Amino acid sequence: MELERITVALRPRTAREAVDLGAAMLRAHARAVWSAWFACSLPVVAVCIAAGWLLQWPWLATLLIWWLLPLFDRVPLYVLSRAVFERAPRWRETLRGQRQWPWGGTIAAVTWRRIDSHRTLRFPMELLEGLPSRQRRERWRVLRRPIGTDASALAFGCLELSVVLFVGMFLCVALFIPPELMPDWLRGSIGGVARRTPEVTGALIAATAYVAWSAIEPLHVAAGFALYLNRRTQLEAWDVDLAFRRLRDHWLAAGRGAALLLALACLWPHGAWAQKAEEPPVQIEHVFDQPVSAQDQRFAEASAEAFRDPRFGGERKEHRWVPREWSVKPKPVKIERMPFEGFGNAVAIGVKGLVALVLIALVVAVAIFLLRRARLPAVGVRSRHEATLETHLETIEAEAHLPDDLAAATRRLWQGGRRREALALLYRGCAEAVAEALQTSVPADATEADCLRSARRLEESRRRRAETIVRAWQYAAYADRYPRDEDFEQLLAGWPAAARGAA
Structure with missing residues (x-):
């Protein structure tokens, strides 16, 4: 490589x-x-x-x-x-x-x-x-x-x-x-x-x-x-x-002349080197003034053989489970009184109470939100008989056929304070009017998007009125946003409410 x-x-x-x-x-x-x-x-x-x-x-x-x-x-x-x-x-x-x-x-x-x-x-x-x-x-x-x-x-x-x-x-x-x-x-x-x-x-x-x-x-x-x-x-x-390779390349790039001079300097005879080379090698007997025993020789051979063993080469990590030694008599721990301990306890109690109040407020807010979303009747405002009667009337009105005078029926519901039911009735009338204009029927599972898609095939004026009525119903049904009275009258002024009333 x-x-x-x-x-x-x-x-x-x-x-x-x-x-x-x-x-x-x-x-x-x-x-x-x-x-x-x-x-x-x-x-x-x-x-x-x-x-x-x-x-x-x-x-x-x-x-x-x-x-x-x-x-x-x-x-x-x-x-x-x-x-x-x-x-x-x-x-x-x-x-x-x-x-x-x-x-x-x-x-x-x-x-x-x-x-x-x-x-x-x-x-x-x-x-x-x-x-x-x-x-x-x-x-x-x-x-x-x-x-x-x-x-x-x-x-x-x-x-x-x-x-x-x-x-x-x-x-x-x-x-x-x-x-x-x-x-x-x-x-x-x-x-x-x-x-x-x-x-x-x-x-x-x-x-x-x-x-x-x-x-x-x-x-x-x-x-x-x-x-x-x-x-x-x-x-x-x-x-x-x-x-090392880069160092070698660096020395080679420096030129062969420097390498030749270095080699000549190393090979040049020197008196001290020659004298040192003539001296006999230093032995262990000369240093410690005693000969090497046979026991030392055997120890050196055993050491060399041990180091030749492959198990001593490289690195190795070993993991073992060792039981923890538990002390029979634990050492007594001296508890010292912390500075400002009373102030810290007071702050802790205050924070704990504040967290409890926040949690209670959060639970109450979630309960109120769920009650409003479920549109449950407020306690003490309506009786159970009135709520059941109103639900029954809404069911009968939803299942019945559309009135002949759609504009008058829708206006009567709006003026009676039942704005959601009025927009729902107007939306039903718009969906059936679009189906009649296209000579089709309204599917049982039709949605607002289906009504808008069908209205695209109508003429420009009717398509815009159908989109306006559907958007008004969507804002009321999903966001509780109702049009003003004058805007509601504009919805009833033309097709499809006025056309059904005239028919």
Whole structure:
């Protein structure tokens, strides 16, 4: 491996710093990564969506795209692994380069290891190192030991980001378009999800999920590749190796003349060196004035043999459970009186009382809100007989046919203080008038949006009056906002109330 050509600053990093490094590499080579990603994945995604459409299984397309994500992960890994040591390849080079990599690990990733959370950490080892199976297993045990948890946390974090992005894009269409402005095919597909997911909705869900995964999955691969590089830097001391190589290049670039002068200076004969070389070597007997015994010799041999044992090499961490030793006689604890203890107790009691008052006020406010929302009769204002009689009259009036003089009946209810019932009666009359004008019938489950959609086929003046009546009813029904008396009279002045009264 030519470390001199690497474009990343090699140094031991924490897991979070390594993930940030992966995001930086992805930003630096975003065009090369995503162009190759879409060139590889778009045809496969189109086939998956077509298969779900033809088989009438709308969920199949999304499941297939998610299942084949490990197949697409090879593409950003190829781009980043080349971009770290040289230029980033183009998408055609990336697609041709997939034939150079083995497919055994990829087949395992899309079959029995599909839910492996260490996928992006395992892929660089399998595709870049090319080790045999036995060495690959040993290498994997060493590689994943300290960063396996970080790789799993990265996988789950990217999964959460994909879900958030998918839900945000899908609900942006479903929630921020008014129902009356939404196209019929889109409204029908969204409304049919609860009963039977149509093919259009399945294709939309699959396309939206693919866009979300296309945004997050290359980031997942880049962060996993950065974790792999950081782990190899820790194991093989790439930063130290690279520093020595740069030092060697620096000395070589300084010129061969300086190196030749240094060599001549080292080889120049010197009297003191020659005299020192003629002296016999110092032995331990000369230092301590006593010979080395046989016992010392045996100890030296045993020490050398012990140090040759492989168990003494490297580092090893051992975790053991040790029972805690409980003291039979606990030491007495001397409790000292804190300064300003009385003032602190008073403040604590005051805060506790304030919190209790806030909780009581909150409970009372919630109860009042629920009573108002449920429109329960106030205690002592109406009797139960009056409330039951009024509800019975409203039910009879709702079930009966519309009066012949719709304007007079609506005005009578409005002047009697029953403004909600008046607007409801006017809205019913408007819905039936729209149906009569179109020579259709009003469905039992028709909504205000259905009435507005039907009114679009009327002439301009009637369409505007129908929209005004429906909006007035919606403000009253859902927001308790009623029109003024003069505005209400304008609603009764023309079609459909005046037309029904004249008829």
